[in-house]
Amino acid sequence: MPIPVAIQGVPRSGTSWLGQIFNSSPDVAYRYQPLFSYAFKNRLAENSCRRDIDRFLVDLLATDDEFILQTGSKALSSKELRFQKAALPNYLVFKEVRYHNLLPMLMAEHVGIQLVAIVRDPREVLQSWRAAPREFRPEWSFAEEWKRAASKNRGRAEEFFGFEGWLRATLIFQRLQAEYPGRVRILKYHALKAQPQQQVQEMFLSLQLPMSDQTRQFLKKSTTTGSNADTYGVFRNHSKQNVRDALPYEITSSVIAECEECGLSRYLDPDFSD
Numbered sequence: 001m002p003i004p005v006a007i008q009g010v011p012r013s014g015t016s017w018l019g020q021i022f023n024s025s026p027d028v029a030y031r032y033q034p035l036f037s038y039a040f041k042n043r044l045a046e047n048s049c050r051r052d053i054d055r056f057l058v059d060l061l062a063t064d065d066e067f068i069l070q071t072g073s074k075a076l077s078s079k080e081l082r083f084q085k086a087a088l089p090n091y092l093v094f095k096e097v098r099y100h101n102l103l104p105m106l107m108a109e110h111v112g113i114q115l116v117a118i119v120r121d122p123r124e125v126l127q128s129w130r131a132a133p134r135e136f137r138p139e140w141s142f143a144e145e146w147k148r149a150a151s152k153n154r155g156r157a158e159e160f161f162g163f164e165g166w167l168r169a170t171l172i173f174q175r176l177q178a179e180y181p182g183r184v185r186i187l188k189y190h191a192l193k194a195q196p197q198q199q200v201q202e203m204f205l206s207l208q209l210p211m212s213d214q215t216r217q218f219l220k221k222s223t224t225t226g227s228n229a230d231t232y233g234v235f236r237n238h239s240k241q242n243v244r245d246a247l248p249y250e251i252t253s254s255v256i257a258e259c260e261e262c263g264l265s266r267y268l269d270p271d272f273s274d
Contacts, residue, residue, distance in 0.1 A: 028092075083218075
């Protein structure tokens with residue numbers, strides 16, 4: 001069985017880009033949001049055991065589901081994202097932007113699972129969420145939704161939209177890193193954006209995943225081509241990324257204050273400009 005690696009991050013945190021960085025490795029079998037798919041819906045819960053996880057991983061490796069493999073007509077990936085793969089990849093990498101509440105169970109029950117959590121400045125997350133037409137409906141009031149995202153989360157434990165969702169997920173990531181320091185890596189989005197080659201090389205080295213020329217080429221292409229106008233794209237100029245409409249001052253000041261109070265100010269991008 002390949003080494004399982006979970007990529008986790010709240011929506012609009014750069015998980016699609018990070019997922020494709022891993023997917024670019026010939027040694028990786030990549031799977032897209034399996035727990036959100038119809039094929040694997042409700043396969044894991046907070047009371048799942050090691051046997052449940054093992055079955056999930058075996059079935060995930062063998063799946064031919066178009067959504068999970070991103071091979072259907074509505075897939076995020078395109079012909080540009082078709083990478084050469086080894087006959088027997090040594091890593092099974094799956095990414096989720098939901099279900100972070102299951103991570104304590106996964107890490108405790110399965111000692112083989114590695115976790116890579118990506119954390120983006122919550123101000124950028126909020127900006128990007130508001131600008132995503134499939135995620136933030138035009139009839140919603142951002143002033144009412146930014147903190148709890150009640151209309152989007154709808155009280156579901158697996159959803160992590162809004163600033164409070166960001167807080168909840170980031171605190172989970174930090175707690176798990178403290179409990180499993182050798183198995184949990186937290187990657188800051190602004191660091192990945194500023195130094196993609198270095199950050200990825202260090203991350204791959206920590207996982208003992210070889211850094212291939214295919215990955216180097218994808219990193220170069222994904223950070224120098226494409227349009228930032230594509231809200232859902234991974235081929236973007238990350239060094240010159242612009243997000244629509246600045247956040248109101250009262251929101252940014254509240255976000256900064258709560259991050260400082262919770263000890264999470266390290267995730268604020270020093271180059272952030274609204």
